Structures are given as structure tokens and as C-alpha cells.
Amino acid sequence: MLAVQSLWDILFLLALVIAVAPFFGAYLGRVYLDRPAFGDVLLNPMESAVYRLLGTSPRRSMRAKEYMFAVLLVNAAVFAFLYLFFFFQNALPLDATLAPGMRWDLAFHSAASFTTNTDFTHFTNETQLSLGSLIIAWPLALFVSAATGLSVAAATIRGFVRKDGTLGNFYVDLVRTITRVLLPISLLAALLLVLLGVPETFKNYVVAYPITGGTQPIFLGPVASFQSISWLGTNGGGFYSANAASPLANPSAGSDLLGAFLMLLIPFSTPFAFGQIVRRRPEAWPLMGTILVVFAVAMGLFVAYQAAVNPALVGLPGLAPQTSGYPVGQETRFSLPEASLFQVASVYSNTGANNMQIGAISPVGQLVLLFGMFTQSTPGGDGTGFGMLLLFAVLGIFVGGLMVGRSPEYLGKKITTGHIRWAALALLAHPALILVPFVVAVAGGFASTTSGSVPTSAHTFTSILYEFTSEAANNGSALSSGSFNDTTPFFNVAGGVIMLVGRFVPIWAMLAVGGMFSEEEILPPGPGTLRTASATFTVYLTLFLIIISVLLFLPVIALGPLAQIVGGP
Amino acid sequence: MAAGSAAGPSRAHSMVGHLRAALVFLALMLLLTGVAYPGVVTGIAEVVDPGAAGGSLLYYNGTLVGSSLIAQNLSRPYLFWERPSLSDYSFLNGTPAPPGPSDPALRALINETVQYMQKYGNYTITAPLSLWLVSPSGSALDPDLVPEAVLVQIPRVAAATNLTVGFLTDFVNNHIAHPELPFVGVAYVNVLELDLALLPLIGR
Numbered sequence: 001m002l003a004v005q006s007l008w009d010i011l012f013l014l015a016l017v018i019a020v021a022p023f024f025g026a027y028l029g030r031v032y033l034d035r036p037a038f039g040d041v042l043l044n045p046m047e048s049a050v051y052r053l054l055g056t057s058p059r060r061s062m063r064a065k066e067y068m069f070a071v072l073l074v075n076a077a078v079f080a081f082l083y084l085f086f087f088f089q090n091a092l093p094l095d096a097t098l099a100p101g102m103r104w105d106l107a108f109h110s111a112a113s114f115t116t117n118t119d120f121t122h123f124t125n126e127t128q129l130s131l132g133s134l135i136i137a138w139p140l141a142l143f144v145s146a147a148t149g150l151s152v153a154a155a156t157i158r159g160f161v162r163k164d165g166t167l168g169n170f171y172v173d174l175v176r177t178i179t180r181v182l183l184p185i186s187l188l189a190a191l192l193l194v195l196l197g198v199p200e201t202f203k204n205y206v207v208a209y210p211i212t213g214g215t216q217p218i219f220l221g222p223v224a225s226f227q228s229i230s231w232l233g234t235n236g237g238g239f240y241s242a243n244a245a246s247p248l249a250n251p252s253a254g255s256d257l258l259g260a261f262l263m264l265l266i267p268f269s270t271p272f273a274f275g276q277i278v279r280r281r282p283e284a285w286p287l288m289g290t291i292l293v294v295f296a297v298a299m300g301l302f303v304a305y306q307a308a309v310n311p312a313l314v315g316l317p318g319l320a321p322q323t324s325g326y327p328v329g330q331e332t333r334f335s336l337p338e339a340s341l342f343q344v345a346s347v348y349s350n351t352g353a354n355n356m357q358i359g360a361i362s363p364v365g366q367l368v369l370l371f372g373m374f375t376q377s378t379p380g381g382d383g384t385g386f387g388m389l390l391l392f393a394v395l396g397i398f399v400g401g402l403m404v405g406r407s408p409e410y411l412g413k414k415i416t417t418g419h420i421r422w423a424a425l426a427l428l429a430h431p432a433l434i435l436v437p438f439v440v441a442v443a444g445g446f447a448s449t450t451s452g453s454v455p456t457s458a459h460t461f462t463s464i465l466y467e468f469t470s471e472a473a474n475n476g477s478a479l480s481s482g483s484f485n486d487t488t489p490f491f492n493v494a495g496g497v498i499m500l501v502g503r504f505v506p507i508w509a510m511l512a513v514g515g516m517f518s519e520e521e522i523l524p525p526g527p528g529t530l531r532t533a534s535a536t537f538t539v540y541l542t543l544f545l546i547i548i549s550v551l552l553f554l555p556v557i558a559l560g561p562l563a564q565i566v567g568g569p
Numbered sequence: 570m571a572a573g574s575a576a577g578p579s580r581a582h583s584m585v586g587h588l589r590a591a592l593v594f595l596a597l598m599l600l601l602t603g604v605a606y607p608g609v610v611t612g613i614a615e616v617v618d619p620g621a622a623g624g625s626l627l628y629y630n631g632t633l634v635g636s637s638l639i640a641q642n643l644s645r646p647y648l649f650w651e652r653p654s655l656s657d658y659s660f661l662n663g664t665p666a667p668p669g670p671s672d673p674a675l676r677a678l679i680n681e682t683v684q685y686m687q688k689y690g691n692y693t694i695t696a697p698l699s700l701w702l703v704s705p706s707g708s709a710l711d712p713d714l715v716p717e718a719v720l721v722q723i724p725r726v727a728a729a730t731n732l733t734v735g736f737l738t739d740f741v742n743n744h745i746a747h748p749e750l751p752f753v754g755v756a757y758v759n760v761l762e763l764d765l766a767l768l769p770l771i772g773r
Binding site: 330 | 580581588590593594595598603604607609614618629632634635636641642644645648659664667669671672680684698703705714717748749752754764768
């Protein structure tokens with residue numbers, strides 16, 4: 001039975017992040033409006049120097065196509081750099097773990113994974129990643145991928161208030177995101193993590209002599225600075241293969257709560273940045289309300305099922321009755337609600353860090369996590385999660401307008417079939433990227449298990465479904481290890497392609513929709529205008545998002561998680 | 570992309586201009602995130618909290634015996650044991666996943682661990698074991714246990730040493746780490762630190 005007192009700290013933390021979000025969101029808005037903001041005296045001259053080095057200027061605002069081209073170019077450069085670094089890691093500096101160079105398909109999967117803010121890993125950090133790959137190459141992607149997502153969201157939002165067809169300068173947005181958001185907060189958070197027990201050193205390992213004999217190499221490194229940007233940037237990569245379950249990466253309840261705060265901070269604040277940029281603050285609340293309702297229901301279900309007894313272990317001789325939660329795959333130092341908050345915050349923000357073995361939890365818990373990746377937008381990853389929610393809203397307003405006979409417009413911008421085509425493309429790409437590879441993997445015999453080439457258990461179905469969903473949503477949490485082998489060329493190549501398409505097609509759609517809005521005049525509200533800053537619209541948008549997501553995925557969840565819930569193996 | 574020939578503040582970047590921006594940005598970021606950022610954090614961390622920054626290492630008689638954050642194999646009758654580890658307490662074996670919740674292999678694994686712990690050589694534990702004591706953790710390196718999972722091991726430790734059950738009960742109770750703030754965290758015992766405190770008492 002779960003004690004009510006044990007919920008207090010997570011309720012306090014959620015209240016704190018929701019209370020901070022409007023203020024931090026307003027700050028984010030000022031950053032992207034290029035308005036005077038905290039830190040200008042120090043940062044303005046530095047940023048100007050960087051713009052000169054890049055050969056650009058804030059006055060050179062880009063149209064949607066040019067912005068998209070710049071996004072693709074910068075990310076292609078990061079991808080190429082990572083691919084080459086991983087492929088040749090044994091020949092590059094800081095090869096302390098003596099890891100061999102990655103095979104081409106693993107290097108492809110890893111480079112795609114880090115570039116797209118997914119951070120899904122098909123390798124064991126401690127044995128397959130050189131120190132240089134871990135502390136030089138990967139952190140670069142942790143910063144750039146998060147900054148790309150936020151810049152794209154800012155550009156898309158600007159479309160609502162501009163009439164000249166431009167969305168801003170991608171390079172300027174990238175630089176300002178890093179200097180004013182990601183770098184200062186992750187620096188501060190890294191120091192807090194050290195105070196909470198996380199290592200931060202340039203020594204890469206020490207050899208200990210355990211008291212019962214033998215040796216135990218203990219891997220160390222700049223763990224705190226890695227984890228803080230990994231969580232703040234909703235990346236989710238772990239310094240250790242145990243990710244956020246590792247006692248070195250996440251040593252206490254305090255670091256666990258700080259991690260949850262960092263993962264939710266930017267995604268929860270972005271709706272308020274939206275309100276600030278479009279100069280209509282009440283417009284933030286329907287979007288924030290949708291996020292909060294879905295998140296709260298998910299949290300409640302997850303905690304309740306984490307506290308439930310596993311019937312499969314009841315009555316085992318010599319075992320005391322299960323009282324304090326379900327320990328299999330869990331860490332001792334977190335209370336059940338603390339572990340759950342981190343895990344739900346991580347998957348719902350598309351961070352994908354795990355502080356538990358999610359393959360070991362109840363099937364209902366697994367379904368809750370899957371649902372967060374189906375919506376991708378409650379709240380979703382830094383920037384892109386909010387972008388998806390805006391596309392849901394645009395589609396919802398269009399459909400709702402048809403139903404009640406209102407003219408489909410959002411914030412004075414007319415929604416046309418052009419907008420709908422792009423929004424539908426982004427929303428339909430997601431199930432296509434999950435279901436098509438799922439069928440190919442299962443029917444093609446690529447997901448071979450110990451029991452044969454075609455999986456027969458519901459748990460294996462869930463694992464394969466989870467793998468592709470996590471990649472398509474750029475989430476990165478994994479449930480698969482053990483039930484099938486995902487380190488084959490098939491899963492590396494398919495996974496890499498899914499992550500790249502699942503990242504850049506929705507980004508393209510967001511920028512295209514923002515670009516079309518930016519071409520339009522702003523209409524004054526008329527009698528036929530659907531009021532979007534209202535409770536009615538909040539309820540409508542929430543239901544619209546849930547119904548669309550359930551309809552798209554119901555058949556496939558019946559094969560895996562639902563079959564497990566009703567008692568399949 | 571159209572060449573940047575049009576005059577005015579909003580002219581597009583040329584292809585070369587884009588390439589230059591992307592590559593210079595990559596180079597600057599490499600210096601910033603690969604060198605400056607971890608360098609600054611490490612520099613400050615090693616001054617502010619050298620113990621934590623160095624990995625919370627533990628020494629016994631001058632020998633580095635481990636980290637208080639990392640479990641090790643303590644399966645001796647005279648010691649308190651850690652949770653079982655699917656990676657055999659080694660970073661080099663990655664983080665293997667436990668069986669799924671309804672997988673028959675899970676019941677078999679837990680049953681095997683219970684049998685092993687209850688009857689270890691000549692030492693027996695008759696009380697039922699907490700699931701925490703016999704189940705694999707999330708990291709396979711969890712160094713902590715809930716108090717009841719440590720207390721239940723006292724009959725074995727008492728039988729293997731000359732210490733009494735009463736003394737060991739007080740000893741364990743004194744090593745329970747309670748949450749620093751009310752309602753944050755749980756009460757637990759760091760088993761490696763507990764055993765390091767036990768060693769001098771049993772003359773090892």
C-alpha cells in the first residue's frame with residue numbers, strides 16, 4: 001500500500017516546475033524575440049562576435065525553406081562528424097577504454113540517434129565507446145540537437161505574428177539558445193549534481209580491490225556535466241549504460257528530483273514562450289492544460305500500477321509478501337513515487353532516460369509510457385514536442401471549425417488545406433514509421449529470439465513495438481534488451497532511418513506551416529471566430545489529441561501490451 | 570537556395586555562406602562543449618566537493634576497496650550481502666535486463682535466489698526474505714538495501730562471527746541512512762559501508 005506522505009515531494013516538485021514555467025517561458029519568449037533580457041551586457045558582445053565568425057547577422061531573417069535548409073545543413077554536419085568519430089574512435093584521441101571502431105551500421109545508428117535528440121543506444125558505453133566519443137563527440141550533439149528543437153519551435157511560432165514570410169535566422173536562434181538557455185542552466189545543474197554525489201573528473205577509471213578479493217574497475221569521468229545537459233536538453237543519453245539507474249549518474253533522491261525538474265523545465269515553459277511571442281499570454285493555457293491533463297493521468301496510472309503486487313510472484317516459498325512496491329529492476333534509494341516521476345517525466349518529455357528497467361514493470365506501466373510516445377507532444381521534447389502540439393491544434397481547429405461551422409483560423413491566421421496537408425503529414429508519418437518497420441521486422445524474421453525467428457510472446461511484441469516507437473518519437477528509452485537482438489544491421493539501419501525521418505519530417509512540417517502563416521495577413525477576430533483561449537477549446541484539444549492517438553495505434557497495442565494486461569505471457 | 574545577391578537586410582545566405590556558418594558553428598561548439606564546459610565544471614567541482622567529484626571512493630587500511638555508490642560481490646557468510654547483480658557487479662558486463670513481469674523465467678530466477686540465500690553452506694535463514702533482497706536492481710550495481718532486507722541476514726552473520734544477534738541488530742539500525750529532508754527519499758542501508766564498518770569488529 002502506498003503511503004500518501006510519500007507523494008508529497010513529487011507533488012511539490014510538479015507544483016514547482018508548473019509555477020516556474022510561466023516565468024521561464026516569458027524569459028524564453030524574450031530570448032527569441034531578441035528583446036532586452038538578463039545577461040545582455042555580458043552576452044551581446046560575445047554573440048555579435050560569433051555572428052561575425054559565422055558570417056551572418058540577426059537582420060538576415062530566413063524564409064521557411066532557407067531555415068529548413070540551414071537546419072538540415074547544421075545537423076548533417078553534426079551527423080557526419082559523429083559518424084566519422086565513432087567509426088574511427090580507436091584511432092582518435094582519448095581512446096582510454098580501448099574500444100574498437102564502431103561497425104558501419106552501429107556508427108550510423110549512433111550518429112543518427114544523437115543528432116536527432118533520441119539517444120537510443122545499441123551499444124554498451126563501458127566497452128564499446130571510447131572516452132573521446134563519450135566526452136567530446138556525444139556532448140556536442142546533446143547541445144546542438146536540443147538547440148535545434150527549440151530554434152525550430154521559436155521560428156514556427158514567429159509565423160503567427162509576422163507578415164513578411166520570414167521566420168528568423170536559424171544560426172542566431174541556435175547561438176542564443178546555447179548561450180542564454182542551455183549552457184548557463186546545465187552548468188549550474190551540473191554543479192548541483194556534484195553536490196548531490198555525481199562524479200565530475202577527468203580521471204576515466206580507477207581500479208578498486210573489493211573486500212572479498214579480485215578487482216573492480218570503476219568507470220568515472222565528467223558525469224555531472226554530461227547528465228545535466230542530457231536531461232535539460234531532453235536527450236536522455238546516459239554516461240553509463242545503466243543510464244539514470246546508475247548510482248553514479250543518479251546517486252540520490254535529490255538528483256532524481258533535479259533530473260525530473262530539468263527534463264520538464266523547457267517543455268513545460270514553451271507554451272508560455274508561445275504566449276509571449278504571439279503577445280497573447282492567455283493562449284498558452286489551452287496548450288498547457290492539454291499537456292497537464294494527459295501528463296497527470298499518466299502519472300497517476302503509472303504510480304498506481306508500480307505500487308501493485310506482481311501476481312506472478314505471489315506465494316513463492318521463502319518470500320515475504322510484497323509490501324513496499326515492486327522492486328524488480330528498481331533502485332533502492334528512490335521512493336516509488338520519485339522513481340515513477342522521473343520515468344514518466346523522461347518518457348513524456350521524449351528524453352528517454354531510464355532510472356529503472358522498464359522491461360520489468362507492469363504491462364499497464366509500459367502502455368502508459370508507450371502512449372506518451374504516441375502523442376509526442378504532452379509535453380514532448382525540447383521545442384519539437386510543442387511544435388507537434390501546435391500541429392495538433394491547427395488540425396483540431398480545422399476539424400472543429402468544420403463541425404460547428406466556424407471559419408478555421410488560429411490567432412487571426414487563416415488555416416487552409418495547405419496547412420492541413422503539412423500537419424497531417426507530420427502526424428501520419430509517426431504511425432507509419434512505427435507500424436511498417438514493425439511488420440517488416442516480425443514477418444521478415446529479423447527479430448529472432450531464442451525461441452525462433454518469429455516472436456510468439458506478447459512481451460517480445462511489446463519490446464519490438466517499443467523499440468520502433470521510441471525511435472520514431474526521438475525518445476530513446478529502451479525496453480528491448482534481452483527479449484530480441486536489436487544490434488543487427490537490420491535494426492541499426494532501420495532504426496537510424498526511422499529516427500532521421502521521425503525528426504526532420506515533422507520539423508519540415510512545422511517550419512512549412514509557420515512559413516505559410518508568416519505569408520498571411522492577420523485577420524481581426526470576427527463573430528465567426530473560434531475562441532481558442534477558453535476552457536472549451538482546452539477540453540476539445542485534449543480529447544482530439546487522445547482520440548487521434550488511440551485510433552492510430554489501437555490495433556498494434558492489442559498485440560503487445562493489451563495482450564499482456566489480459567494475461568498473455 | 571537562391572544566391573544572396575538581393576540587397577536589403579533580409580537577403581538569403583549563399584550556399585557558401587551557409588556552409589561556412591555550419592562548419593564554423595560546429596568548430597566553435599566542439600571547443601565549447603567538448604573542452605570548455607566540462608573543464609569549467611570539473612575545475613569548480615574538484616574544489617567544491619572533491620569526494621563526490623572523485624567518485625565517492627572508499628578506502629580500508631589504505632587500500633581502495635570500491636565506491637560507496639557501486640555494489641560489489643559481498644557473498645561471504647560473515648558479511649551482509651548486496652542485491653544480486655545480473656552483470657556480476659562489473660561495469661564491463663553492461664546492464665542486463667531482468668525477465669518481464671509475467672515471464673515464467675522471473676519466478677524461476679527469484680526462487681533460485683531465495684533458495685541460495687536461505688541455505689548457504691551450513692548457514693540457514695528461516696525468516697521469509699524481502700523481495701528487495703532477492704531481485705535484480707535497475708542498474709545491476711545498486712549498493713543499497715531496505716532495512717528489513719539487511720536485518721533478515723543477521724542470523725547468518727551472527728552464526729559466522731562471534732557477534733550476538735542483539736549487537737548486530739543495533740549495529741544495522743545505527744547504519745540506516747534516513748532521508749535528509751522529510752518525505753524525500755527512503756530509509757536504506759548502504760551495504761558496502763555497513764560491511765566496511767563490520768570488518769574491524771570481526772578482526773578482518
